[in-house]
Amino acid sequence: MAVYTQVPAEEIDAFLTRYDAGRLVSAKGIAEGVENSNYLLETTGHDGALGSGGGHRYILTLYEKRVDEADLPFFMDLLDHLGARGCLVPRFIADREGKRLQQLAGRPACLIEFLTGISVTEPTVGQARAAGAALGEMHRAAEGFTGERRNALDLPGWHELAAKCGEDFDRIAPGLGARVADELAFLDAHWPADLPRSVIHADLFPDNVLMLGDEVTGLIDFYFSCTDIRAYDLAVTHSAWSFSHDGATCHGDRAAALCAGYRETHGLTEAERAAFPVLCRGAALRFLLTRAYDWINTPADALVTRKDPLAYLRRLEFYASADPAVLLGA
Numbered sequence: 063m064a065v066y067t068q069v070p071a072e073e074i075d076a077f078l079t080r081y082d083a084g085r086l087v088s089a090k091g092i093a094e095g096v097e098n099s100n101y102l103l104e105t106t107g108h109d110g111a112l113g114s115g116g117g118h119r120y121i122l123t124l125y126e127k128r129v130d131e132a133d134l135p136f137f138m139d140l141l142d143h144l145g146a147r148g149c150l151v152p153r154f155i156a157d158r159e160g161k162r163l164q165q166l167a168g169r170p171a172c173l174i175e176f177l178t179g180i181s182v183t184e185p186t187v188g189q190a191r192a193a194g195a196a197l198g199e200m201h202r203a204a205e206g207f208t209g210e211r212r213n214a215l216d217l218p219g220w221h222e223l224a225a226k227c228g229e230d231f232d233r234i235a236p237g238l239g240a241r242v243a244d245e246l247a248f249l250d251a252h253w254p255a256d257l258p259r260s261v262i263h264a265d266l267f268p269d270n271v272l273m274l275g276d277e278v279t280g281l282i283d284f285y286f287s288c289t290d291i292r293a294y295d296l297a298v299t300h301s302a303w304s305f306s307h308d309g310a311t312c313h314g315d316r317a318a319a320l321c322a323g324y325r326e327t328h329g330l331t332e333a334e335r336a337a338f339p340v341l342c343r344g345a346a347l348r349f350l351l352t353r354a355y356d357w358i359n360t361p362a363d364a365l366v367t368r369k370d371p372l373a374y375l376r377r378l379e380f381y382a383s384a385d386p387a388v389l390l391g392a
């Protein structure tokens with residue numbers, strides 16, 4: 063459950079009066095997600111009347127722990143850029159004075175366009191292909207975007223996170239601290255330096271892709287987007303779409319379809335293909351580390367469901383021993 067900040071309905075209704083969005087009909091806290099507080103709002107629409115197909119929908123997001131308010135203009139500009147180039151991404155909605163960033167219940171808050179679709183929990187091969195194609199389209203559309211944001215969760219950032227977890231790693235699994243230290247040393251020695259960089263999503267998990275059947279209807283949750291190695295985005299997506307939830311099984315057909323979809327809309331250079339296994343190891347370590355940090359620092363009885371760091375240790379071990387040709391499926 064991720065509603066960290068409870069906002070009374072009257073307060074949301076009063077907040078909406080800043081916009082041409084109508085009056086509040088319903089507000090429901092959204093259980094999915096771990097980072098921010100999200101509400102699904104239904105309103106009467108700006109004419110004050112319920113449309114025949116029901117009300118108008120919006121997402122209300124209150125920014126919590128990892129999103130820095132100073133980064134929000136970067137995310138807003140990026141989504142404007144991508145949306146203007148045909149990507150199905152949600153726009154931040156401006157109030158009557160043109161303001162998109164607000165304060166609500168003491169937190170930075172934004173009203174966001176609602177996109178239809180559902181996030182799949184067990185992607186099919188067709189859905190993995192569509193996700194890969196959507197990632198490639200996003201990378202194409204991002205060309206020419208001039209905004210820059212450092213990836214706080216890059217290799218130096220992983221070192222910092224690992225240092226913060228320290229001795230507590232071994233409370234999650236005996237030997238985990240030593241394994242993380244070994245992997246960091248490997249990545250220090252092998253992380254590629256000269257691959258093409260661009261703005262990347264950096265968290266394109268199935269829960270951040272809205273779909274209807276095999277069709278992508280929206281890419282959401284750009285709050286980790288940043289400037290980094292472009293093919294690292296495909297590695298993150300590979301780690302998120304190709305495995306069983308516990309990370310014990312890699313579904314080669316899904317992985318191959320994801321990469322084929324990406325090739326259809328973007329493609330990889332020879333250097334990106336050669337570096338892909340290392341990029342996948344980095345992606346697996348990134349999510350292992352953030353999950354381990356949250357595991358250690360979130361009380362077991364907190365409202366939010368902690369995600370299993372070991373599901374990413376298993377992915378890491380898979381990537382560390384996989385045949386490179388198998389990873390890309392061709």
Ligand SMILES: Nc1ncnc2c1ncn2[C@@H]1O[C@H](COP(=O)(O)OP(=O)(O)OP(=O)(O)O)[C@@H](O)[C@H]1O
Pocket residue numbers: 064092094095096097098099100121152174175176177178181269270282283285
């Ligand atoms: N623009 C949108 N249109 C429709 N649904 C949305 C939209 N934005 C968010 N949602 C819904 O809210 C849920 C949580 O949103 P989001 O993934 O942004 O939250 P988060 O707390 O940042 O999560 P995460 O743990 O993935 O970082 C999504 O899974 C989706 O169901």
Ligand SMILES: N[C@@H](CCO)C(=O)O
Pocket residue numbers: 096097265267349352353369
């Ligand atoms: N997608 C991340 C959570 C958001 O950082 C995970 O599954 O660990």
